[in-house]
Amino acid sequence: MKRVQLVSPITGQLIPLNTVKDPVFSQGMMGQGFGIEPDQDQVVAPVTGKITMVAATLHAIGFTTADGLEVLVHLGIDTVELKDNPPFKLNIKVGDEVRAGDAIGTMDLAAIQTAGKQTTVILAVTNSNDKVSQLAPKLGAVKAGAVGAEVDLKAAEEKKPVATAATGDKYDQLATQIIENIGGADNVKSVIHCITRVRFYLKDEAKANDDTIRNLKGVIDVAKAGGQYQVVIGPAVTDVYDAVVKQLGPGFGDDDASMVAMEKEANKAAWKKMTPWQKVKHSFSALIGVITGSMIPVIGLLAASGILKGVLALLTSFKIVSATAPTYVIINAMGDSVFYFLPIFVGFTAAKKLGSDPIIMGIVGGVLTYPAIVNIATTGKVTSHLLGMAINADFFGLPVHVASYTYSIFPMIAGAWLAAKLEPWLKRVIPTVLRMIFVPLLEVVLISGVILLFLGPIITALSGALALGIVKIYELSPAISGLIIGGFYQVLVIFGLHWAIIPIVANDIATTGHSYLNAIVSATMVAQGGAVLAIAMKSKVASIKELAWPATISAFSGVTEPAMYGINLKYGRAFVTASIGGAVGGFLTGLMHVNMWGFAGSLIGFTSFVNPKGLDFSFWGFWIASLVDIIVSFTLTYMFGFSDADVKNVKTAPKKKHLGEQAA
Structure with missing residues (x-):
């Protein structure tokens, strides 16, 4: 041997x-x-x-x-x-x-x-x-x-006698028979393989003779899925694939796509072996992976914009720049545009992650942030209410609720996932000569419609119910309310369920000039900053430190997305420790009845805690709660929430092809 x-x-x-x-x-x-x-x-x-x-x-x-x-x-x-x-x-x-x-x-x-x-x-x-x-x-x-x-x-x-002439002839002969019965080489656009199947992309599947191919010696079955004509071979798949490519020519094969297809099939096999609880954990991990993966390309820009918005908040707080001056408008546009048009960017990145068309999903994001749509959501005439939703529009006479999608990410990720399922089906049913126009047309119409008419109202109804419950809890006990909001508010942000709380805050400030609820929300921002600060100081991985420091500044400037999506949520335990810190900070904020007279929160918004009638305990209560908030989230994260090993072990989002997998 x-x-x-x-x-x-x-x-x-x-x-x-x-x-x-x-x-x-x-x-x-x-x-x-x-x-x-x-x-x-x-x-x-x-x-x-x-x-x-x-x-x-x-x-x-x-x-x-x-x-x-x-x-x-x-x-x-x-x-x-x-x-x-x-x-x-x-x-x-x-x-x-x-x-x-x-x-x-x-x-x-x-x-x-x-x-x-x-x-x-x-x-x-x-x-x-x-x-x-x-x-x-x-x-x-x-x-x-x-x-x-x-x-x-x-x-x-x-040794297996793979090199004998007889064996080679067998695979060459099978490849010839398969090519003949799928309509000939002229009917093949490309071919890949997975662990068990040779997968053809055909120009016209109707030309393939399914029954003849099924009965060929060496073929187990024929399947059609995901726009592919799949010939099930079994263990000899690579030999048959090589023989097919040899006859078609090397330009038809794609080894990279074949490797991805093999990974898809293996992941599906692994899924079948999981227990129900493992499937739940895997699905949640995959969801978090898709969310963070979709945000990673814009995290740096979000951090920079968050810092710019913090600087602008300071300039207005100290009366250096007026909120109505052109200077303010220009600087605010620089800092706010990435958030305002976030659905467009997230639509593009989520589509790349999940396997749908990035350009089409970018257009869907444009639909959601189109000025006229935003205007309906923010100033449209409310005709009635249903399940806590304001009915502010109609669609072909059907009363609907149009929500605001600026700053949101979850509806676009859901839309990208739906598009990944819809697009292969559209390509199968729409003739090739019509695909260029009708596939994007139908995708934009259907995905935008689903988000605007169904997903948005569902999220609004859920967030409205949550907001109502939070108000009731606050009326019973500000401290308990602070504990609950402080611990879970940033979770609501991830799924877009926090939007119903913002109008409550706005209404409080408009009618009374202050908001106890907004003070608790501010504590959650400080907690995210404290957690990512711990990671910035603890990690020795250059790429983590490069992201964590700007994310820390951004969070303390009132913009938590870079800290959450770029670091804390991505590495799991850090988000939990940050949420614990937020719960403690929110509890103290409610317990001390800290009040807030402005919108700007986190550390950069300290002037919002100054009572216009004169400095009172709210200002000092804010600093006490914020300091404890930082200490708790920083300490827990430093000790238990993160290690550099997490950078290597983090589970990434499923590859876009996994979610488009049909029958294996």
């Missing part, structure tokens, strides 16, 4: 393959191997041999050795999604000969972490079933180029 060595492709901690956070690799579906949690950027060749594959996104490299081992190095998890700005630099190409330990490129670990992906490097011997008797990884700290595993090769008699 021959023994060969695989060297580590990067410096870091070598871990068992079954512990990597990717079900395709951890379940051994890509073969035996190991993972490395890297701490340096340099990537080296793991074997001596030939480069057989370099992914277009540079995240995966294939090698073949003289012994026939086919080795895949996968740089990071879900990094295929970073195709617009790949964090990799490679100095090799297909066909190059390399020696084990040769430097072949680098991966930008900080950029991958900033994008919300995991940096884990995975090595897998993809033809393990044919070649490998045993693979023994050397766990622990490892240097790039040092031995990472020893591999015992199978004896010659154990």
Whole structure:
């Protein structure tokens, strides 16, 4: 029995393959191997041999050795999604000969972490079933180029005779029969494969002869889903796929898409094995991942805008700039535009994450922030009320409630998810010659309609009921109300359920000149700032510190989105510890009957706690509650809410293709 060595492709901690956070690799579906949690950027060749594959996104490299081992190095998890700005630099190409330990490129670990992906490097011997008797990884700290595993090769008699002429003829013959019966090569747009299926994108599925293909020797079944004509093959799928691509030509195949399809199928298999509670946890984690992942591209801009809005609040508080002056209007537009038009940006980023068309979802966001729609929501004539909603418009005579969607994100994420389901169906039923016009037309109409006519009113009704309950609790006990609002207000913000509280605050200030409720809301902002401040001071990861410090300033300036979506919510426990701090701050604010005479909250809004009739205890109560708020959220987060290990272990959002998966 021959023994060969695989060297580590990067410096870091070598871990068992079954512990990597990717079900395709951890379940051994890509073969035996190991993972490395890297701490340096340099990537080296793991074997001596030939480069057989370099992914277009540079995240995966294939090698073949003289012994026939086919080795895949996968740089990071879900990094295929970073195709617009790949964090990799490679100095090799297909066909190059390399020696084990040769430097072949680098991966930008900080950029991958900033994008919300995991940096884990995975090595897998993809033809393990044919070649490998045993693979023994050397766990622990490892240097790039040092031995990472020893591999015992199978004896010659154990090898699967894949190279014989008869076997090759079998797959070539099956590929020919399949191509003939799907309408010929002229009917094929492209082809990929997953773990069990060859998946064709056909110009006209009606030309395919389903029954004939089902009865071909080597074919298990035929399925149609997601705009694909799927021929179920089983374990020999890669052989049949290779034979198909050889006959169609290399321009028809897509190895990157095939790898993603395999990951989709593996994730669906993993879902089937979960218990109901695991499915609930996974679904909630996936939702949080989609929310934070959709916000990441604009987090830096939100932080900068939050700081600018804080500066503007100070300028107006100290009467340096009038709120009616053109100077104020211009600076406010600079700071407020990203929030006002947030549905457009979130629609675009959520669509990329979930697999719908980013441009179409950006247009849907434009519909929701269209001035006339915003005007109906804010100043439209209210004709009646239903379930706590103001009926302020009609649609073909049907009375409806039009809500305001500026500053909101959840309706757009829900819309992007719905579009990911709707779009493949539209492409299947609409003839090709009409798709360019009618697919985007119907998507915009249907998704906008669902949000405006159904989702918005549902959120409004829920938030109205919550607001009514909060008011009742406050009337019974300000301290208990402060505890509840302080602990859960930012959760309401995530799902857009906080909007019903804002009119209550506005009405309080308009009618009485002050708002006890707004003072409690302010405490939740301080808590988010205290938590992200702890992370900024504790973390040694450069990308985290670069985001956490601006997010801290933004939160203390009254804008919590960068702290929440960029850091606290993304790393889970930090959001919980921040919410505990908010509960304590809100409790003290209610207990001391802290009052507020302005809208601007958090630390930057300290002048809002000055009674126009003369300084009273509300000002000092605000500082006491805020100080305790910061101490609690900072301490809990520093001790229990975050560690740099969370950056590597954070569960990212499901890849957009996962949510579009149909029958596997």
